[in-house]
Amino acid sequence: MKNEESNWLQQAIAGDANAFGNIVESYHQSVFNLCYRMLGDQYEAEDAAQEAFFRAYKSLNRYDSKRSFSTWLLSIAAHYCIDQLRKRRMKFISLDDLPYREISDPSPNPEGLLRSREDQQEVRALLEMLSPTDRAAVVMRYWYDFSYDEISNALNISISAVKSRLHRARRTLAHSWSDKSYQSLNHERKYHESPAL
Amino acid sequence: MNHQPYEDWLLSDEPLSPQQNRELKMHLQVCDSCTQLFESWVNIQNIFRSTPDVQPQAGFSARWLTQLEERKTKIQQRQSWIMLMITGGVATFILLLLGINLVLSVDQPVQLLFLGTNKIAEWLLIINATNEILSALIELVSIMVPPVWWVIFAVVISLLSLLWIYSLRQLLQPRRMTI
Numbered sequence: 001m002k003n004e005e006s007n008w009l010q011q012a013i014a015g016d017a018n019a020f021g022n023i024v025e026s027y028h029q030s031v032f033n034l035c036y037r038m039l040g041d042q043y044e045a046e047d048a049a050q051e052a053f054f055r056a057y058k059s060l061n062r063y064d065s066k067r068s069f070s071t072w073l074l075s076i077a078a079h080y081c082i083d084q085l086r087k088r089r090m091k092f093i094s095l096d097d098l099p100y101r102e103i104s105d106p107s108p109n110p111e112g113l114l115r116s117r118e119d120q121q122e123v124r125a126l127l128e129m130l131s132p133t134d135r136a137a138v139v140m141r142y143w144y145d146f147s148y149d150e151i152s153n154a155l156n157i158s159i160s161a162v163k164s165r166l167h168r169a170r171r172t173l174a175h176s177w178s179d180k181s182y183q184s185l186n187h188e189r190k191y192h193e194s195p196a197l
Numbered sequence: 198m199n200h201q202p203y204e205d206w207l208l209s210d211e212p213l214s215p216q217q218n219r220e221l222k223m224h225l226q227v228c229d230s231c232t233q234l235f236e237s238w239v240n241i242q243n244i245f246r247s248t249p250d251v252q253p254q255a256g257f258s259a260r261w262l263t264q265l266e267e268r269k270t271k272i273q274q275r276q277s278w279i280m281l282m283i284t285g286g287v288a289t290f291i292l293l294l295l296g297i298n299l300v301l302s303v304d305q306p307v308q309l310l311f312l313g314t315n316k317i318a319e320w321l322l323i324i325n326a327t328n329e330i331l332s333a334l335i336e337l338v339s340i341m342v343p344p345v346w347w348v349i350f351a352v353v354i355s356l357l358s359l360l361w362i363y364s365l366r367q368l369l370q371p372r373r374m375t376i
Contacts, residue, residue, distance in 0.1 A: 018262070021262050022258075028257040029250060029252060030250075032253040049253065050257075054261075054268070057265070119247065123245065126244070142245045167205070167208060167210075174207075177238075177240060178233045
């Protein structure tokens with residue numbers, strides 16, 4: 001953590017909301033991105049990221065300065081998203097029912113936009129196959145380069161549980177990708193076959 | 198053919214031993230299913246790496262600060278309501294007790310009405326007498342004290358009031374608002 005951020009943190013602990021506002025400015029992209037990967041919806045991700053920052057602000061006194069602040073903050077966001085996903089499951093709402101919304105992209109190129117949108121949809125579809133905790137572990141590992149130890153701390157599970165969850169997630173993802181590739185290959189083959197005379 | 202160990206090795210994050218590496222390579226040369234799984238995992242990793250981070254709408258921190266203020270206001274309103282309810286409840290309870298006590302101490306309602314009217318008249322007389330005494334006292338003091346002293350007195354009172362308001366603000370200002 002930079003000296004400046006450390007100062008902001010001290011000021012925020014002393015009750016300065018604007019100092020915490022600076023921390024929000026520094027970390028909002030990574031927190032939002034994690035929430036988006038977890039929830040798959042831009043508006044829900046915004047709400048979840050805002051809530052994660054509120055929760056962090058509320059429990060600043062409990063933050064252990066020996067730990068990485070970003071890990072602590074992302075763990076709050078991940079836990080909130082896991083809870084949201086569990087609630088969503090309880091309400092029997094399928095992720096497929098949620099409308100896909102355009103993601104803001106600074107590139108004005110329409111092809112780039114389309115490609116980016118397709119990629120985001122692909123990633124979203126892949127992550128939706130995983131359970132909330134497995135999804136959090138995958139996002140932390142592959143987007144934030146968290147070590148097993150950091151994931152274990154963030155999700156309050158043992159290192160061996162992290163390893164087994166990640167392994168199970170990789171297996172699920174790879175198998176479903178293989179099946180999908182096989183199906184699309186078959187579909188293409190049928191499409192290009194000449195009709196029988 | 199048993200694919201289990203090879204699948205585990207393919208999807209493992211841990212480095213493989215030279216022996217495991219050799220065996221895996223040999224297996225991949227003959228097993229289409231494991232090769233496809235390997236390619237799938239490589240593709241997924243590429244997608245994960247190449248997908249750009251999603252950005253929130255501009256002004257996220259400003260929205261957060263605004264929402265924080267809204268939450269603080271809501272909490273203050275809720276606390277005020279709770280205090281009002283508690284005070285109201287306690288006052289109602291005391292009034293109720295007094296009422297019951299009064300009703301029990303008086304045998305007839307006419308007697309109660311007479312007592313009440315008597316008490317009100319008594320209080321009005323006391324207020325009137327106090328008013329007359331105070332007016333006479335003020336007239337006497339205004340004759341005895343020169344106007345310069347009145348100005349000094351007014352300035353001192355104003356300064357003391359300002360000091361009182363400032364200390365009250367300092368004492369009541371919350372150091373940290375818990376949300």
